[in-house]
Amino acid sequence: MSLLTSEDLVAAGYEPGLQFKTLLAKIAEYEERGIADPKYALKLLKRDVAPPPVKHVMREKPVALAEAISASNKEERANVEAVRKQMHQLLKTPIIARGAIMPDACPVGCSAQAVIPVGGAIAVENAIIPSAHSSDICCSMFATFYEERSSLGKELDALMSSTRFGPEHRHLDDLVHDPVLDEDVWQNRFLTGLRDRARTQIADQGDGNHFAFMGEVDVDESMVALLRLTGHGELAACFTLPPEGSRRYRVLVTHHGSRSLGAHVYKRGQIAAEKHVARVTQHIPAAAAWLDASSDTGRDYWHALEYVARWTKANHRAIHRRFLERIGGKAIAEVGNEHNFVWQRGDTYYHGKGATPAWKDEAGRPQLGLIPLNMAEPILLVLGGDREEFLSFAPHGAGRNLSRTALRRQFPDESSRRTAIERGTAGLDVRWFCGKPDLSETPVAYKNAAQVREQIRHFGLAEIVAEIRPLGCIMAGDSGRSWRDREEELTPKQKRQIQHRAERRRMNQELKDDW
Numbered sequence: 001m002s003l004l005t006s007e008d009l010v011a012a013g014y015e016p017g018l019q020f021k022t023l024l025a026k027i028a029e030y031e032e033r034g035i036a037d038p039k040y041a042l043k044l045l046k047r048d049v050a051p052p053p054v055k056h057v058m059r060e061k062p063v064a065l066a067e068a069i070s071a072s073n074k075e076e077r078a079n080v081e082a083v084r085k086q087m088h089q090l091l092k093t094p095i096i097a098r099g100a101i102m103p104d105a106c107p108v109g110c111s112a113q114a115v116i117p118v119g120g121a122i123a124v125e126n127a128i129i130p131s132a133h134s135s136d137i138c139c140s141m142f143a144t145f146y147e148e149r150s151s152l153g154k155e156l157d158a159l160m161s162s163t164r165f166g167p168e169h170r171h172l173d174d175l176v177h178d179p180v181l182d183e184d185v186w187q188n189r190f191l192t193g194l195r196d197r198a199r200t201q202i203a204d205q206g207d208g209n210h211f212a213f214m215g216e217v218d219v220d221e222s223m224v225a226l227l228r229l230t231g232h233g234e235l236a237a238c239f240t241l242p243p244e245g246s247r248r249y250r251v252l253v254t255h256h257g258s259r260s261l262g263a264h265v266y267k268r269g270q271i272a273a274e275k276h277v278a279r280v281t282q283h284i285p286a287a288a289a290w291l292d293a294s295s296d297t298g299r300d301y302w303h304a305l306e307y308v309a310r311w312t313k314a315n316h317r318a319i320h321r322r323f324l325e326r327i328g329g330k331a332i333a334e335v336g337n338e339h340n341f342v343w344q345r346g347d348t349y350y351h352g353k354g355a356t357p358a359w360k361d362e363a364g365r366p367q368l369g370l371i372p373l374n375m376a377e378p379i380l381l382v383l384g385g386d387r388e389e390f391l392s393f394a395p396h397g398a399g400r401n402l403s404r405t406a407l408r409r410q411f412p413d414e415s416s417r418r419t420a421i422e423r424g425t426a427g428l429d430v431r432w433f434c435g436k437p438d439l440s441e442t443p444v445a446y447k448n449a450a451q452v453r454e455q456i457r458h459f460g461l462a463e464i465v466a467e468i469r470p471l472g473c474i475m476a477g478d479s480g481r482s483w484r485d486r487e488e489e490l491t492p493k494q495k496r497q498i499q500h501r502a503e504r505r506r507m508n509q510e511l512k513d514d515w
């Protein structure tokens with residue numbers, strides 16, 4: 001019998017494979033030297049041939065989760081319980097330091113392990129988890145304050161022609177150029193080949209709950225004073241008020257992400273992350289796969305993310321610029337923030353999937369953010385509360401308590417749906433770009449706005465500076481059936497078949513990619 005068996009070697013951390021040949025030669029050498037004690041032989045072996053580094057595995061227990069959310073009925077309790085369960089799975093990932101959930105948290109509707117829920121945030125040490133910023137990288141808010149130029153109806157007409165909603169991209173005869181497309185970034189492995197996608201989707205907003213909201217705000221001396229007091233003197237100076245009075249401004253607020261540019265960057269990032277964890281870990285769920293931020297691949301991914309952020313902001317600005325040109329208006333002030341993203345602070349990468357950054361910026365100022373609630377509620381302009389225990393995030397909206405399918409079940413027939421839509425949009429000029437209204441994007445689909453606001457106050461997540469009251473908005477609406485709806489309507493067998501095909505495509509893609 002051999003001094004050490006292959007089972008002993010595996011138990012000692014050596015991996016079966018080519019290295020075993022070297023190990024067996026060493027063991028034979030020890031035997032020739034008369035060594036008969038297996039323990040001693042193993043000690044010598046570890047000295048002579050170092051075993052590969054220990055592979056990371058998921059932790060037994062999750063790290064701390066801070067919950068800035070409360071539930072007041074059965075539905076909400078079930079919602080929080082599902083969110084908590086998803087976060088606990090994710091928080092077992094070895095590189096995650098802490099997690100938090102916001103008042104708008106809602107579970108994601110898929111059964112995969114360790115998927116971050118909407119309204120979830122995590123602090124990650126020196127690594128980026130693509131899945132934790134989601135495929136809609138840089139989904140963000142952007143507001144322009146301007147002086148009213150025309151009736152609401154006419155301004156909304158102008159807005160309709162300044163942007164576009166729906167799947168795909170702008171018509172190729174009607175593209176909008178922006179200098180962000182001319183940046184020298186297209187050699188980055190995560191961006192290469194994507195310029196055409198970026199080019200055809202400038203001034204384009206996509207579908208789902210992306211929107212162009214038109215509202216109004218009364219800016220008064222106390223708001224201006226608060227902005228000055230918190231270091232936002234530059235923004236305060238944009239507003240000129242009559243003596244001891246307030247001035248009303250119109251505000252255009254857009255909400256969208258990085259369209260197919262971001263979706264492709266995410267897909268590539270996810271493949272690279274899964275490859276990385278396959279090398280250095282065991283049994284890490286795909287949704288928790290990460291890139292080492294200090295590796296070449298990690299740095300390239302980070303640079304790609306930063307570009308996607310610039311592209312998305314340019315996209316918002318292009319829509320606002322085109323709108324102001326059409327109405328002959330001028331931007332008085334601008335504010336914006338991402339809510340699906342990764343932010344670096346020191347060596348820690350803060351990931352938010354539906355979370356508004358609410359920490360102090362480099363100048364020590366609480367950051368400004370925009371929190372929408374639903375199309376009939378004001379959009380909140382807030383100053384970050386910098387609550388460290390909640391990773392210094394605030395919510396990014398009201399969030400859903402019910403999935404789209406569950407909502408449809410509550411309004412099963414055409415007439416109850418129509419009534420709910422009419423009630424939810426009464427007094428507002430709401431335009432559905434693709435033609436048909438979409439119940440799942442009206443106020444009834446979202447959590448109670450007053451309760452979300454109360455939780456923002458209760459947990460000290462942000463301070464409200466101003467409320468941008470709703471006048472009207474444009475959304476994609478129902479363009480037939482979206483991929484999300486289709487997915488929800490599939491049978492388990494169809495879902496398995498699709499998953500299987502996707503997996504095969506992913507494997508083929510992986511074989512082609514040479515990261």
Ligand SMILES: Nc1nc2c(ncn2[C@@H]2O[C@H](COP(=O)(O)O)[C@@H](O)[C@H]2O)c(=O)[nH]1
Nearest residue numbers: 209211354372373374375396397398399446
């Ligand atoms: N002001 C409006 N707010 C809306 C509308 N539709 C949705 N929402 C809110 O936005 C957030 C953002 O959701 P996200 O996860 O897609 O980023 C959502 O939670 C709602 O509270 C609208 O038409 N107008």
Ligand SMILES: [Mn+2]
Nearest residue numbers: 139140255339
């Ligand atoms: Mn969003």
